[in-house]
Amino acid sequence: MTLKEKLNQQQVTEYYRMMLLIRRFEDRAAQAYMMGKVRGFLHLYSGEEAIAVGVMSVLKPQDYVVTHYRDHGHALARGIDPKAAMAELFGKATGTSKGKGGSMHLFDASINFMGGYAIVGGQFPLATGFALASAYKGTDQVTVCFFGDGALNEGEFHEAMNLASVWKLPVLFLLENNLYGMGTRVDRTYAGGHDVYKASEHYAMEAGVVDGMDVLAVRDSVTDAVDYIRQGNGPFLLEAKTYRFQGHSMADPGEYRDKEEEAEWLTKDPISNMRRQMLEEDLLSEKEIQALESEVDQVLDEAVRFADESPFPEPEALFENVYVE
Amino acid sequence: MPEITIRDAISQGLKEALDNDERVFIMGEDVGYYGGAYAVTKGFVQEYGERRIMDTPISESVFVGAGVGAAMAGLRPVVEIMTINFSLLAMDQIVNHAAKIHYMSGGQLKAPVIIRTVTGGGAGLAATHSQSLEGWYATVPGLKVITPATPYDALGLLRTAFKDENPIIYAEHDLLYRTRGEVPEEYYEVPFGQARIAREGTDITIVANSGMVRVAEDAAKKLEARGVSAEVIDLRTLRPLDIDTIAKSVHKTNRCIVVEETWRFGGFGSFIASEIQEIAFDDLDAPVARVGCADVPAPYSKPLEDLQIPNGDTIIREIERVIGL
Numbered sequence: 202m203t204l205k206e207k208l209n210q211q212q213v214t215e216y217y218r219m220m221l222l223i224r225r226f227e228d229r230a231a232q233a234y235m236m237g238k239v240r241g242f243l244h245l246y247s248g249e250e251a252i253a254v255g256v257m258s259v260l261k262p263q264d265y266v267v268t269h270y271r272d273h274g275h276a277l278a279r280g281i282d283p284k285a286a287m288a289e290l291f292g293k294a295t296g297t298s299k300g301k302g303g304s305m306h307l308f309d310a311s312i313n314f315m316g317g318y319a320i321v322g323g324q325f326p327l328a329t330g331f332a333l334a335s336a337y338k339g340t341d342q343v344t345v346c347f348f349g350d351g352a353l354n355e356g357e358f359h360e361a362m363n364l365a366s367v368w369k370l371p372v373l374f375l376l377e378n379n380l381y382g383m384g385t386r387v388d389r390t391y392a393g394g395h396d397v398y399k400a401s402e403h404y405a406m407e408a409g410v411v412d413g414m415d416v417l418a419v420r421d422s423v424t425d426a427v428d429y430i431r432q433g434n435g436p437f438l439l440e441a442k443t444y445r446f447q448g449h450s451m452a453d454p455g456e457y458r459d460k461e462e463e464a465e466w467l468t469k470d471p472i473s474n475m476r477r478q479m480l481e482e483d484l485l486s487e488k489e490i491q492a493l494e495s496e497v498d499q500v501l502d503e504a505v506r507f508a509d510e511s512p513f514p515e516p517e518a519l520f521e522n523v524y525v526e
Numbered sequence: 527m528p529e530i531t532i533r534d535a536i537s538q539g540l541k542e543a544l545d546n547d548e549r550v551f552i553m554g555e556d557v558g559y560y561g562g563a564y565a566v567t568k569g570f571v572q573e574y575g576e577r578r579i580m581d582t583p584i585s586e587s588v589f590v591g592a593g594v595g596a597a598m599a600g601l602r603p604v605v606e607i608m609t610i611n612f613s614l615l616a617m618d619q620i621v622n623h624a625a626k627i628h629y630m631s632g633g634q635l636k637a638p639v640i641i642r643t644v645t646g647g648g649a650g651l652a653a654t655h656s657q658s659l660e661g662w663y664a665t666v667p668g669l670k671v672i673t674p675a676t677p678y679d680a681l682g683l684l685r686t687a688f689k690d691e692n693p694i695i696y697a698e699h700d701l702l703y704r705t706r707g708e709v710p711e712e713y714y715e716v717p718f719g720q721a722r723i724a725r726e727g728t729d730i731t732i733v734a735n736s737g738m739v740r741v742a743e744d745a746a747k748k749l750e751a752r753g754v755s756a757e758v759i760d761l762r763t764l765r766p767l768d769i770d771t772i773a774k775s776v777h778k779t780n781r782c783i784v785v786e787e788t789w790r791f792g793g794f795g796s797f798i799a800s801e802i803q804e805i806a807f808d809d810l811d812a813p814v815a816r817v818g819c820a821d822v823p824a825p826y827s828k829p830l831e832d833l834q835i836p837n838g839d840t841i842i843r844e845i846e847r848v849i850g851l
Contacts, residue, residue, distance in 0.1 A: 297632065299632035300632075301629055301631075302630045302632065306630045306631075308632070309634070310631065315598065315635070316627075320618055323618055323619070323622060325588065325591070326590065326591020326594070327591050327592075327619075327623060329592040330594055330597070333595070334601050335599070337551065337601060357587050357618075360583070360588035361588050363583060364582070364583060364589065364592065522631075523667050523668055524628070524668065525636045525691035525692050
């Protein structure tokens with residue numbers, strides 16, 4: 202499938218730019234982590250960008266997005282300000298959560314980005330709640346709930362899949378199957394085999410599978426799934442096959458993955474493949490692509506500078522926002 | 527003034543909220559056609575319909591989380607957990623999610639969900655169905671914990687709960703549903719964090735909540751015949767906790783005993799004792815005493831269960847020791 206058949210030049214530019222922004226945001230975050238400017242856990246989304254960008258390209262502003270702790274990509278693709286996101290990683294008062302959430306807990310209520318959640322599977326029940334609210338109010342909002350293969354064996358997955366199906370809630374359960382729950386391969390922990398989307402059969406739920414390394418394929422599958430949901434048919438489970446190019450977190454020595462497997466997945470890099478395709482199809486010239494890339498770098502220079510120069514929260518902030526007054 | 531039961535008072539408060547606020551709905555196990563395990567929502571589904579009175583699967587984590595999510599999306603859900611013992615299955619959603627959303631999002635999101643549940647032992651239900659765990663939840667910043675002991679408070683506190691923007695644990699004692707009391711026909715509210723002097727006295731302050739208030743009052747009556755004047759304080763809410771009212775009372779009585787229907791180890795009574803000893807040390811003629819459950823799982827057999835839960839005699843014996851009768 203060529204890009205031209207499906208996308209106009211503006212869309213091609215937009216998707217490539219956003220995937221690159223995510224990849225390079227992660228590179229900057231990793232650098233900052235090595236310099237001690239980012240603390241705690243840092244989970245990079247590198248390699249999985251086509252999923253976030255493909256999904257968000259389909260959603261409407263009023264839709265809800267909720268995700269796990271590997272959340273930078275979803276947040277950026279949804280439209281979070283890279284400056285505020287980077288400042289949050291730096292623990293600064295100008296961060297999305299004023300420095301109280303950190304990398305694993307990005308939020309932007311103004312764009313219905315309902316958060317990154319760091320308890321594996323914890324976002325499932327919340328997602329059914331957002332969808333329940335939409336159904337209750339009679340809106341046509343869709344909730345997208347991202348989760349990883351590591352969350353498959355949490356009881357909350359079963360509970361949420363069942364409730365969403367019984368109540369026909371407008372949720373897209375979007376599995377990012379990157380084959381490893383932290384360091385353990387999915388076939389060593391999940392009894393249902395490699396094609397996890399088939400789990401939907403037990404819940405009488407529609408499901409599909411997509412190449413998560415191809416932004417266009419993701420966009421197409423999500424378009425169909427979201428149309429199906431918006432028409433009032435209930436939830437949908439979409440499995441995107443993907444791979445993370447970095448370790449589970451910055452603390453991961455990465456000794457559990459086969460080097461050949463890694464090399465093979467690297468050939469599926471959604472960003473370099475799209476770049477090559479754009480050139481082959483004459484959608485953008487080398488010069489135009491380079492201009493785009495340096496613009497992304499400028500945005501990230503600015504984000505890192507902003508995060509660096511922003512103040513840390515004042516001590517009073519410690520006690521703010523515990524309760525709604 | 528009409529005399530009604532606590533069950534009626536809670537039902538009335540729920541109906542008022544359903545009548546006055548379209549955002550309010552109730553969900554939980556058997557709250558609909560069964561009428562609620564403790565009959566609090568009897569007849570509700572017939573009156574308000576399935577849209578607003580939702581029977582859920584037996585999936586505590588997902589329906590509590592769905593309540594949290596729906597609250598984050600602008601609704602005012604009431605979630606009923608059949609007993610507080612089952613709330614452990616939803617503890618992740620309550621403690622890791624509901625209690626944290628506002629803080630972790632830097633104040634962007636809030637989760638005004640009311641979690642109604644049933645606490646207390648004494649009904650011969652053995653170890654897994656007889657615990658009073660509201661004190662655990664009271665240790666978590668971000669939650670409010672309400673424990674009414676009278677029909678007046680049950681209604682007044684529930685009205686306040688519906689105006690509060692925070693996640694609330696509203697714990698109803700299983701043996702108090704039939705307790706009768708006067709409830710005015712004109713509208714009133716009972717604010718959170720304001721303890722009630724259930725009985726005035728001058729010789730010792732007995733602090734209690736929920737089912738233990740009645741037990742403490744009975745003990746106080748018996749002591750009166752022996753010339754001991756005990757003041758009984760009903761905490762009403764464990765968080766916010768009204769230490770001031772206790773301290774003022776101790777200033778008058780110079781002695782204090784805290785009664786709780788749970789284990790003394792780490793119980794909320796330990797916090798109250800420590801606070802009172804810090805604030806009112808000079809007022810105290812004796813160390814703050816504590817009465818709690820025997821430090822064992824709740825037994826089934828009646829004679830054993832009677833020994834496990836504090837009763838009037840246990841309280842009186844401890845007061846005799848404190849006063850030196």
